Amino acid sequence: MPTETFFKLPNEKKNKILEAVKKEIVTAKIEEISIKNIVEEAEIARGSFYQYFQSKEDMIVYLIEKQMEQLKQKIEKELQKCDGEITNVFLTIYDCIIHQMVKNKDKKVYAKIFANIKAGEENYFLKPPKEENNHFYEKYIHKENLKISSEEDFRIIISIFHAITSYSVGHTIKTKDFEKERQNLIKRLSYIKTGIEKGGSNIC
Amino acid sequence: MPTETFFKLPNEKKNKILEAVKKEIVTAKIEEISIKNIVEEAEIARGSFYQYFQSKEDMIVYLIEKQMEQLKQKIEKELQKCDGEITNVFLTIYDCIIHQMVKNKDKKVYAKIFANIKAGEENYFLKPPKEENNHFYEKYIHKENLKISSEEDFRIIISIFHAITSYSVGHTIKTKDFEKERQNLIKRLSYIKTGIEKGGSNIC
DNA sequence: ATTGACAAGTGACATTGTGTCATATATAAT
DNA sequence: ATTATATATGACACAATGTCACTTGTCAAT
Numbered sequence: 001m002p003t004e005t006f007f008k009l010p011n012e013k014k015n016k017i018l019e020a021v022k023k024e025i026v027t028a029k030i031e032e033i034s035i036k037n038i039v040e041e042a043e044i045a046r047g048s049f050y051q052y053f054q055s056k057e058d059m060i061v062y063l064i065e066k067q068m069e070q071l072k073q074k075i076e077k078e079l080q081k082c083d084g085e086i087t088n089v090f091l092t093i094y095d096c097i098i099h100q101m102v103k104n105k106d107k108k109v110y111a112k113i114f115a116n117i118k119a120g121e122e123n124y125f126l127k128p129p130k131e132e133n134n135h136f137y138e139k140y141i142h143k144e145n146l147k148i149s150s151e152e153d154f155r156i157i158i159s160i161f162h163a164i165t166s167y168s169v170g171h172t173i174k175t176k177d178f179e180k181e182r183q184n185l186i187k188r189l190s191y192i193k194t195g196i197e198k199g200g201s202n203i204c
Numbered sequence: 205m206p207t208e209t210f211f212k213l214p215n216e217k218k219n220k221i222l223e224a225v226k227k228e229i230v231t232a233k234i235e236e237i238s239i240k241n242i243v244e245e246a247e248i249a250r251g252s253f254y255q256y257f258q259s260k261e262d263m264i265v266y267l268i269e270k271q272m273e274q275l276k277q278k279i280e281k282e283l284q285k286c287d288g289e290i291t292n293v294f295l296t297i298y299d300c301i302i303h304q305m306v307k308n309k310d311k312k313v314y315a316k317i318f319a320n321i322k323a324g325e326e327n328y329f330l331k332p333p334k335e336e337n338n339h340f341y342e343k344y345i346h347k348e349n350l351k352i353s354s355e356e357d358f359r360i361i362i363s364i365f366h367a368i369t370s371y372s373v374g375h376t377i378k379t380k381d382f383e384k385e386r387q388n389l390i391k392r393l394s395y396i397k398t399g400i401e402k403g404g405s406n407i408c
Numbered sequence: 409a410t411t412g413a414c415a416a417g418t419g420a421c422a423t424t425g426t427g428t429c430a431t432a433t434a435t436a437a438t
Numbered sequence: 439a440t441t442a443t444a445t446a447t448g449a450c451a452c453a454a455t456g457t458c459a460c461t462t463g464t465c466a467a468t
Contacts, residue, residue, distance in 0.1 A: 031235035045447040117323045119374035156391045167367030170323035187360045249418040
């Protein structure tokens, strides 16, 4: 987390710094992000940077979490309108993510973040389904049509959708073929649905 | 790729260098891998390192691909013994990967590699199912029981299994609860199977 | 055995970047 | 006006990278 000093900064200055950070994240490879470039761009002294952030890491993590918080809000907003059918829920989530990477003011930042999420890392946008997170999904997903006999089963099903959605996002970044990849996701969801839906035909 | 000079090196020296690289990969955070440490450990001059490798990147990529090649061979060997049932194929792949991270001489290297695979990156062990790769899977997977009406469908199904397996590997690294995560994967595979299998009951 | 030409090895060096700290400046508090 | 406290600064010590002019080793041709 940034220091109190940083948060007390006049908004204009704070924004100038954050914009400089974003510019650097977008421009450089993640591992080559340079504080030097950031302080030059933001027109602050090197020492000041360290008055605001503990370290480079600290700054990157803060910015990522900030962006992900915005994404999460967008997702929640969209999910209000969703019918609760599980495949639609995850398609909505996918659409939100892609929207941020295509239409958002900070689209390049989002793209960079998503391209750099690691397998063994916490995954901000869709947290892996732990107990606490379950009730986030419970709010939006109708469970009646699911082949589950326990909370555990529900968690497993969520994790399947989570994995497929993440995978599709990753591929979309790689191929940049948005139309095609969305169709592929729909097909994947459809396949899974037939398995998890009682009775189960193959419509999406 | 390393230079010709590197490949011409006596095996002993080559190994000493590779072991030094592995040690550094295991010890340091991926983005903090230091050539300084490597040349000290391997007892070669800094300049020599650059005679062998184009860059740090080049060296890391080479080592990762080398390890992944070994993994791939192990996977192929195990798949020979497999019955061709798609869930068993992917469970076998998962088991091979976990085996490398638990029992192999270079287990820590594998763990580090898998923990650092990014969403938007090529994924060495199980390449994303493109046309060329399909026939790798075709060799080992029986298609008769799958709900497919085209090659495209087959690819989609493979990608689902691919995503689930990757996800499970990622989680296993994170939780380190091997037993539990394997059970979870089996449940996931079982859920998916019911969807892709004609008729489809829920046995794994 | 000597030569010479090419391959391999070396470490000092220029460059770039990091995080710190003593000092300077601004702001608030009495 | 004076003191205290918070914020800003950039020079500095340190560390790592990649390069290059130079040394050393190898080996075929004479």
